[in-house]
Amino acid sequence: HKTKSKKTNIETSLLQLHHVLGQHSVIFIISDYLSPSFLRPLKFLKNRHDVVLINLADIRESELPDIGYTMLEDMESGEQLLVNTSDQNFRDAFTKNSLENSHKIKNDITKIKVEMVNVSEQIPFDKALRQFFDQRMRR
Template sequence: MTSPARRPADVPSDRTEAVLSRLQLMVTRKLDGLLQGDYAGLLPGPGSEAGESREYRPGDDVRRMDWPVTARTTMPHVRRTVADRELETWLAVDLSASLDFGTGRWLKRDVVVAAAAALAHLTVRGGNRIGAVIGSGGGASAPARRWRAAPPVAGPDVFTRLPARSGRKEAHALLRAIAGTEIRPGRSDLGALVDMLNRPPRRRGVAVVISDFLAPPQGWARPLRKLRVRHDVVAIEVVDPRELELPDVGVLPVVDPETGELHEVQTADPRLRQRYAEAAAAQRAEISAALRGAGAAHLRLRTDRDWLLDMVRFVAAQRHARTRGTTR
């Protein structure tokens, strides 16, 4: 996708702190209501410890059938499970050059940081840990202030690993590291970024991939399926409205943020706008099909919408589905 404007790569630290403080306040006000009641975590779910049995209800997962109780009572029963209390959440944060773009209320990069802030707020409680791997295109990434990040992986892409830690202060330091990462020209290898969550093998937890997923699905779908074998996977797709359709504004000069190439597009041509919208719809359908095939829970956030409200609805829907015993 092309971008009409680029933001300076170096963001002042005071502005970063102000943005993160505002995000924390917004997230706390709207998401605290979702955390009331039994302990559940980011994706409230079945856990791994067996609990009591109850009668089967339509919508329950048949894989949790309690066959001994069913045989004794001649009524179908399912086995309840107790939610795990110490979860480990890992974020795969894609900060390719295409994320430094936005025509709505936010830049796509800002939505990425905001989504990470909401996830950290939902995760870091009760001793839960959160870590991240960041892909920032070519070149060297900015060092994290409070984190001892592993050395970048060799190659044209720069990946930074931030170890999983517990505590709100550590989570805030992780968010500062994400917000302070410099976006560099080029596209990160999303498949390699996701695959970093598979190595080394970790105990079952939650893996969240935040990206615009504009890279061909052939490159990242298989690592995502592999990740889903062991973890609950959430895919957060960040979209700008100009990636879905073009406005009628005459000749529009645009710059490819990944290559720096300048193009002029005649948006007054209705056939061009129609072809663009059709191609964009086909691309998004392909992305959705790949995420669905990988078994990931899919959340789409837009730069022109209330991303926090969309995330609240997503978490509430996940909670409702899990408490009813369904998968997704």
């Protein structure tokens, strides 16, 4: 089997899950949620199933180190861009844009009442899940 594209199509996957799963299920979706198209099908899934999002956060997607000129590549489109990370204005704009996107996604997810577990270098996967389930059991 060869992958046809590097592009993530979370929308198609979620819609397919919605049609395939008949009875109530617990669904864990692991992603970085950078794709904007997942909210609509997520609403459909949430109505019939218990959906938990696991957000894979990477500090490198929100903060750039000062290392001079470097090539950045969009992993899905393959588009490359040469940037000067020594430019403080560029780094600040990059961080601001990343944080705005992250807040928008979290707000959208909160509106549709889906729970999210954040996993990063600072919060290991097993610890984040344990904390999530401990909190959930207390409710």
